[in-house]
Amino acid sequence: MGSELMKKYDVGIIGAGPAGLAAAFALQAQGKQVVMIESYLWGGTCPNYGCDPKKVLLAAVEAKEYAQLLQGKGVQGVPTINWPELMTSKKTFTDPVSRGTFGSVTAAGITTYQGKARFQSATEVLVANERITADNWIIATGARPATLTVPGGELAKTSEDFLGMEKLPASITFVGAGYVALELAVIANAAGSNVQILTHGETILPAFDQELVADFVEQLTQRGIKIVKNVAVTALAQQENTIEITTATENYRSEMVIAATGRPANIDDLNLDALDVEWSRHGIKVDQQLRTGAQNIFAIGDVADTAVPKLTPVGSFEGRYVAAVLAGNQEPIQYTAIPTVVYGAPKLAQAGAVATATTFDVTGWFTYRRIGENVAKVKIATNEVGQLIGASVLATEADQLINYLTNAINQKWTLADAQANIMAYPTMASDLQYFF
């Protein structure tokens, strides 16, 4: 690792998550001299302690869910989740990621450094006592879980701790009711833990269609997940085997507390004060070409203050876009419709506009009745000429359907387009024509 002291690179990339890696491989393919710096695990949040391990754990929840939904319809007995075995299986996915990613990066001819990058000037970065110079820099340092700034807040664990825990606690309290809390709560609940969610606001998942959010929350409540709104946690204290959670109104207890109150950008160690770069609690400010105030420095992925959701495919899209800018593209970034999914049981998914939509209660439709869905709904928004502009889905397989609908939004489908495509029947895709 590390090489050729004082060599000058075309592009330096800080952070080897999905955003930085997409940029690195695209720039290397253009023939640029690329250097990449990572302080922790190569691959970043998503494959090591985010999306992928979460979805591996969810596979066990889904197996249980399908059996549960078909009770009395030909299936008897509901499987139980063996947490240590599931965690062993999860590790077969996550353990090889960092080494494998590092191997791919070096095999591509990209120079690598392990350590925290710190800007010395707009072209020079210090890492592990070495000075690295590049004409352009891309900051792709991602985000980390917010800590609870209350007395005893350090007792709270993070999503990364949850996704690596060897033993399932008897009870878990999540503080916050966003993606992280809801997804991990569903996993813990299905695996047999007593789960509660405490959130300081009234509205859950404000960016999603609130009719479907209400149905989603109702489903979680029926599973035994307790959700308490409008509650401000004021202190945590260890009491033998449990943590006491003090709030303004009531005290709660549980074996583990997970802070899931958002993800601030990783900018503290970068020495941005030395540069003409602005930032806020939402991340590094960028223009429509993802350039910071310093014209040779870009910010992409979770660390960038953009109006789009902070997701893996969005970060990769931005990484490839900046590589194109450095190859001469002058166009501002133009995002396609972005699908977002809360991976629970059921799943809640959305893409495009949420406004004025038609609701289809599809619970009784063949596709959903076949697997015994409790409640399944699809909401569709079209414009004045009948083109699809937005969609929301609540269903066990909402993550699949939302991708078909996202494609349809991007291609401005109307009923005629839906009918003009022959889809395998009977599937979610063959139902598309009934939504217009």
Ligand SMILES: Cc1cc2nc3c(=O)[nH]c(=O)nc-3n(C[C@H](O)[C@H](O)[C@H](O)COP(=O)(O)OP(=O)(O)OC[C@H]3O[C@@H](n4cnc5c(N)ncnc54)[C@H](O)[C@@H]3O)c2cc1C
């Ligand atoms: C529990 C969880 C589940 C998620 N599930 C999903 C999902 O299902 N689908 C989805 O699309 N998204 C999901 N996300 C979000 C997704 O993981 C992020 O959007 C994505 O990883 C962002 O990529 P990134 O490259 O911008 O940042 P990251 O993946 O966070 O990578 C940034 C890298 O920069 C490194 N770094 C930080 N500071 C420095 C420094 N000073 N010097 C050098 N290196 C540094 C970090 O170590 C890290 O490896 C999930 C996130 C979490 C936490």
Ligand SMILES: NC(=O)c1ccc[n+]([C@@H]2O[C@H](COP(=O)([O-])OP(=O)(O)OC[C@H]3O[C@@H](n4cnc5c(N)ncnc54)[C@H](O)[C@@H]3O)[C@@H](O)[C@H]2O)c1
């Ligand atoms: N499926 C996915 O795509 C996925 C999964 C996990 C994470 N992510 C990404 O990670 C980001 C962060 O997720 P997150 O769930 O940590 O944050 P979030 O912003 O989605 O939710 C934070 C929640 O915490 C609440 N909250 C904030 N401060 C609080 C406090 N002091 N006390 C109680 N509640 C408080 C908020 O009201 C909100 O409900 C997401 O926005 C998303 O970009 C995506």
